[in-house]
Amino acid sequence: MHPVRKQRLIFVLFLVFFAGAAAALFGFALRENIDLFYPPSKIVAGQAPVDKQIRAGGCVLPGSIKRIENSMTKNFIVTDGIANLAVTTDVILPDLFGEGESAVLTGKLNGDGVFVATQVLAKHDETYMPPEVADNLNTADHVKTCKGLDYGT
Amino acid sequence: MVPELGHFALLISLCLAVGISVVPMLGSYVNSTTMMQSGRSMAVGLFVFSLISFLCLVWSFVQSDFSVAYVASNSNSLLPMVYKLTATWGGHEGSLLLWGLTMASWLLAVTLFARSLPAQIHARVIAVMGMTVVGILLFTVVTSNPFERILPGSPAEGSDLNPLLQHWGFIIHPPMLYIGYSGFSVAFAFAITALLSGHLDSAWARWSRPWVNVAWAFLTLGIGLGSWWAYYELGWGFWWGWDPTENNSLIPWLTGTALVHSLAVTEKRGLFKTWTILLAIATYCLVLFGTFITRSGVVNSVHAFANDPERGAFLLMYIVVLAFFSLLLYALKAPNVTSLSAFRISSRETFMLSNNILLTILMATVLLGTIYPMISDGFGWGKVSVGAPYFNFFWVLLTVPILLLMGASSLSQWKQTSSEIYRKYLKWPVVISLIAAVIFPLLYSDGHRIGGAVTIFVVVWIIATTISSLLRQTRNAPSLWAGMRQLKMGYYSMVVAHLGVAVFSLGAGLTSVYSEERNLILMPDGSKELFGYTWSFDGVEEIRGPNYVAQQGHIQVSQDGELLARLEPQKRFYMSGAMVTTEAAVEGNLWRDLYVSLGEATEPQSAGGWVITVYVKPFILWLWMGIVLMSAGGFMALFDKRYRLARASADALAGRKRATTTGKPVQAT
Numbered sequence: 001m002h003p004v005r006k007q008r009l010i011f012v013l014f015l016v017f018f019a020g021a022a023a024a025l026f027g028f029a030l031r032e033n034i035d036l037f038y039p040p041s042k043i044v045a046g047q048a049p050v051d052k053q054i055r056a057g058g059c060v061l062p063g064s065i066k067r068i069e070n071s072m073t074k075n076f077i078v079t080d081g082i083a084n085l086a087v088t089t090d091v092i093l094p095d096l097f098g099e100g101e102s103a104v105l106t107g108k109l110n111g112d113g114v115f116v117a118t119q120v121l122a123k124h125d126e127t128y129m130p131p132e133v134a135d136n137l138n139t140a141d142h143v144k145t146c147k148g149l150d151y152g153t
Numbered sequence: 154m155v156p157e158l159g160h161f162a163l164l165i166s167l168c169l170a171v172g173i174s175v176v177p178m179l180g181s182y183v184n185s186t187t188m189m190q191s192g193r194s195m196a197v198g199l200f201v202f203s204l205i206s207f208l209c210l211v212w213s214f215v216q217s218d219f220s221v222a223y224v225a226s227n228s229n230s231l232l233p234m235v236y237k238l239t240a241t242w243g244g245h246e247g248s249l250l251l252w253g254l255t256m257a258s259w260l261l262a263v264t265l266f267a268r269s270l271p272a273q274i275h276a277r278v279i280a281v282m283g284m285t286v287v288g289i290l291l292f293t294v295v296t297s298n299p300f301e302r303i304l305p306g307s308p309a310e311g312s313d314l315n316p317l318l319q320h321w322g323f324i325i326h327p328p329m330l331y332i333g334y335s336g337f338s339v340a341f342a343f344a345i346t347a348l349l350s351g352h353l354d355s356a357w358a359r360w361s362r363p364w365v366n367v368a369w370a371f372l373t374l375g376i377g378l379g380s381w382w383a384y385y386e387l388g389w390g391f392w393w394g395w396d397p398t399e400n401n402s403l404i405p406w407l408t409g410t411a412l413v414h415s416l417a418v419t420e421k422r423g424l425f426k427t428w429t430i431l432l433a434i435a436t437y438c439l440v441l442f443g444t445f446i447t448r449s450g451v452v453n454s455v456h457a458f459a460n461d462p463e464r465g466a467f468l469l470m471y472i473v474v475l476a477f478f479s480l481l482l483y484a485l486k487a488p489n490v491t492s493l494s495a496f497r498i499s500s501r502e503t504f505m506l507s508n509n510i511l512l513t514i515l516m517a518t519v520l521l522g523t524i525y526p527m528i529s530d531g532f533g534w535g536k537v538s539v540g541a542p543y544f545n546f547f548w549v550l551l552t553v554p555i556l557l558l559m560g561a562s563s564l565s566q567w568k569q570t571s572s573e574i575y576r577k578y579l580k581w582p583v584v585i586s587l588i589a590a591v592i593f594p595l596l597y598s599d600g601h602r603i604g605g606a607v608t609i610f611v612v613v614w615i616i617a618t619t620i621s622s623l624l625r626q627t628r629n630a631p632s633l634w635a636g637m638r639q640l641k642m643g644y645y646s647m648v649v650a651h652l653g654v655a656v657f658s659l660g661a662g663l664t665s666v667y668s669e670e671r672n673l674i675l676m677p678d679g680s681k682e683l684f685g686y687t688w689s690f691d692g693v694e695e696i697r698g699p700n701y702v703a704q705q706g707h708i709q710v711s712q713d714g715e716l717l718a719r720l721e722p723q724k725r726f727y728m729s730g731a732m733v734t735t736e737a738a739v740e741g742n743l744w745r746d747l748y749v750s751l752g753e754a755t756e757p758q759s760a761g762g763w764v765i766t767v768y769v770k771p772f773i774l775w776l777w778m779g780i781v782l783m784s785a786g787g788f789m790a791l792f793d794k795r796y797r798l799a800r801a802s803a804d805a806l807a808g809r810k811r812a813t814t815t816g817k818p819v820q821a822t
Binding site: 015032092106 | 755
């Protein structure tokens, strides 16, 4: 075979091998490491898997944050305006976490229907809200923030 | 008045940028020297007006002119002056203005320092750069005008700069990053010009290399500063969180790194030409794509900018147009470019090829992980997020072979390398790295042996092979010192950058493997033993800053009765926007950082107890030292003799003469 062609063949084989290996790994790693998002209503309705890492989020129900004495545990409720999800966590709540603000949680649902969060993210701002929370809120389309949510008192 | 002046200057810059992208380009086709030269004066004008425009915005911040909407939402009269200045690039609109200014500066630099290029090439490079500037400026003017007024009824007080950005790391991080980003537009312009002119030889590579290296060095520094800022300011003890915003700066860095290496092959051996072109185009497109991801709000990021679908749509259109035309040009012209020389499997070319393939795959994994949530949502597969384990898995899987090859490649030669060289010069590095990798984890800690061993093996391997390569390079000189003085700056810049990678890997690897972190409940005057240190808490007091009130904790860290550090982490409450931030306190040396941040008060609050997060981060300082070294290596490449302009111009002329006499495009030999 012509040396240039031979070289090209080796190059192509090299490329195919690496690309194939990479594609296989991509699929594997992605399947293992993605966390699906569920709004509170779906979790409460039993549509989310128990004891598997998922993400949840919504607005923190005003007046629902309870700190347990002398411990790191906090309990609170997030809602999408349809259903309320009880959350418990030992992590330090982020600075932007607050009642009536949006929060995104990563963790597992336990057998009692309580969401045990291992990560709590919060971000509030007049104009910004995590898209997955915004898309699942039971509010009129033009008030997609927690302030526009009817908490049903 | 000043904001209007700024807006006007911005519009003039836009017009000039349009002029730069049209006139010299036309001139290069109709062979009009006047038209080609006009690019130079317009470039000066573009820079001056961009600067005026930028300074007008700075002035509005200094004056706290809250009738300007952008100032009102990013500043406050209580803000300390230095942060008023830096608030200029604290939000979306101002950072775009800064980006436009850095683009204009690069354009000016190219007109000033690349005069020795043949007139036609120079005119086209400038014109293509002009087109990239038009994109950014048009984006600013159409969707994100920083000078927009709120009149009447302008607010009496601004809503303040995001407190997280009130940190001195933020003063220099964005400018560095933008200088790096815009620098890759030079590489892009050179690539497009090469395609237009069919002039793709070693001389071309030699013209582009210094620009690419410098852009890469700035981007490296910019990313490093961002990481450093996040580590100190966010209070999570993170230096990298695989957040989309962070990934978007890493993605072009990875292709940029591949480009730096592939350009070296194109210059020295006339190979990988079309690949180099493709990398240059891809890097700039990825810079823009990253901007699209962060600015349009399509993915959920911890530090997303306020987002706006209109901006996203504009950016996407810009990227599509840019990518479409440059790839079309590539498809039409690239087949004409051939690489004639061949190389053996055992050669430096093969190492460079592997480096490029691995870096590209690594880039693709990061890119895929970053945009997967968008893809999944778009196809209705559900709303997902891709966790850090995914990125960490690929990062380690791919960087370890990259680093191992990097060490070995420093002993390889172009075309063909005899296995005897490897045997002779790699024997000791293998032995030394193995010994170090076995001993270090045993001495250092009880656990995590494999991670520590891999890190140490790779790091010692790079350092040992570098020394080995130095010995080989100087083997014919009378003494090591005499030999070292004869080596070229280009070689040293590679050595410094590669050692930077080793130092960085040491820090990143060991800190990832051996870091300790725990939440503690501490009562006033209480103490706890953890990670071999005693952490004692003296309670929290309230202090006042210029624009915040803070709760400041007092924590003493001691070991074996010896006081190591007094740490004063804060929880700041900013008066203007009711924002709270956590200011970590860090005491660091070469071997470890003691890092403490205040969590939250425990119930009952009257008892004064706090949840405090304590971290011990070994070797983390090395990580930043490594980044500085890498970047220094990039800058050092500028001082290599062969990039001296006179030389480049002489070669270029020779190349053109050959081209005209033979009537064919020049092929590198």
